[in-house]
Amino acid sequence: MSALVIGTYTEKLPHVDGHATGILAGGYDGTGVTGLTVPALVRNPSWLTTTEDGRYLYAAAETVEFEGRPGGGVVAYARDPGTGALKLLNTASSGGVEPAHVGLDPSERFVLVANYRSGSVSVFAREADGRLGAMVEHVQHEGSSVHPVRQTGPHAHQILFDPVTGDLLVPDLGLDAVLVYRFGADGSLEERPEARLNCAPGAGPRHLAFHQDGRHLFLLNELDSTLAVLRRDGDRFAQTQVASTLPPDFQGHNQTSAVRVSASGKSVLASNRGHDSIAVFAFDAGPATVTLRLVEPSLGREPRDFVQTPDGAHVLVGNQDSDNLVLFALDEAAPSLKHVWTGEAPTPVCLRFTP
Numbered sequence: 015m016s017a018l019v020i021g022t023y024t025e026k027l028p029h030v031d032g033h034a035t036g037i038l039a040g041g042y043d044g045t046g047v048t049g050l051t052v053p054a055l056v057r058n059p060s061w062l063t064t065t066e067d068g069r070y071l072y073a074a075a076e077t078v079e080f081e082g083r084p085g086g087g088v089v090a091y092a093r094d095p096g097t098g099a100l101k102l103l104n105t106a107s108s109g110g111v112e113p114a115h116v117g118l119d120p121s122e123r124f125v126l127v128a129n130y131r132s133g134s135v136s137v138f139a140r141e142a143d144g145r146l147g148a149m150v151e152h153v154q155h156e157g158s159s160v161h162p163v164r165q166t167g168p169h170a171h172q173i174l175f176d177p178v179t180g181d182l183l184v185p186d187l188g189l190d191a192v193l194v195y196r197f198g199a200d201g202s203l204e205e206r207p208e209a210r211l212n213c214a215p216g217a218g219p220r221h222l223a224f225h226q227d228g229r230h231l232f233l234l235n236e237l238d239s240t241l242a243v244l245r246r247d248g249d250r251f252a253q254t255q256v257a258s259t260l261p262p263d264f265q266g267h268n269q270t271s272a273v274r275v276s277a278s279g280k281s282v283l284a285s286n287r288g289h290d291s292i293a294v295f296a297f298d299a300g301p302a303t304v305t306l307r308l309v310e311p312s313l314g315r316e317p318r319d320f321v322q323t324p325d326g327a328h329v330l331v332g333n334q335d336s337d338n339l340v341l342f343a344l345d346e347a348a349p350s351l352k353h354v355w356t357g358e359a360p361t362p363v364c365l366r367f368t369p
């Protein structure tokens with residue numbers, strides 16, 4: 015049995031009718047997800063991360079007001095890997111509005127938060143007992159881009175560390191750029207303007223995923239539904255291709271959500287909200303290009319997140335607006351995603367397997 019934690023929305027917001035009550039937890043047994051419980055009540059825990067050993071969990075509380083203070087929150091829990099029980103350690107203001115992503119640095123000495131609505135990044139020291147310590151860094155992004163609604167200001171969307179250089183990469187949907195920072199031993203951030211990745215106007219960069227080889231990086235653009243392929247060039251990246259995540263005949267509204275590299279490194283998967291599907295690309299490291307080979311219905315509405323199961327056999331999808339989890343058998347050679355199981359889960363938006 016593999017342990018699974020699920021982030022949710024608990025409130026009705028402009029973009030979602032959230033009706034969960036907090037963090038969900040359950041187990042994957044190779045055929046589906048069983049034993050869903052709510053180990054912690056918290057507002058809009060839309061992104062979760064855990065330490066490598068699974069003993070601590072951190073949640074981004076995506077709010078405009080948190081515990082009587084303006085902005086969003088970060089919540090720290092001690093976790094029992096045996097039972098999945100969560101014990102509240104402490105909370106902190108996220109330093110911005112509507113945090114959409116939370117992550118740990120490679121040393122697990124710091125907790126970082128991307129504040130989406132206000133377009134900033136906060137860094138917290140992490141105490142030895144797992145509690146959130148002082149905010150040691152806060153960087154405010156500045157600027158805008160061409161979309162008249164979604165890009166009137168900065169919108170930091172993800173925290174991701176480069177496994178080779180140790181730099182911090184932050185896609186900013188509002189700026190059409192990925193900002194790159196040197197990450198100091200004290201948690202400080204120093205922007206590297208020369209390494210900044212600029213996207214096409216209106217692309218709306220949302221999430222990144224590194225290939226296992228450390229040489230290739232995939233950028234999912236939310237607003238124009240594209241996947242950009244990037245190759246390492248010294249201490250920065252150069253774009254080699256941009257590919258649509260949609261079938262060529264699709265004309266409706268769509269925005270992408272999640273991107274993952276398969277465990278084999280042979281495929282890149284992305285989720286489409288609107289078309290409500292999972293796109294499967296074959297990856298060729300030689301020319302650093304992808305080929306769209308399959309676009310499979312997600313069997314639900316608004317597939318917000320998905321993850322490959324620890325055994326590598328399946329892909330688990332969380333459909334935000336239809337309140338369901340869907341398990342597909344993954345065959346990369348075919349390729350195919352074959353439906354195996356569907357179960358109920360309220361407003362699932364972040365899926366994470368953990369020890």
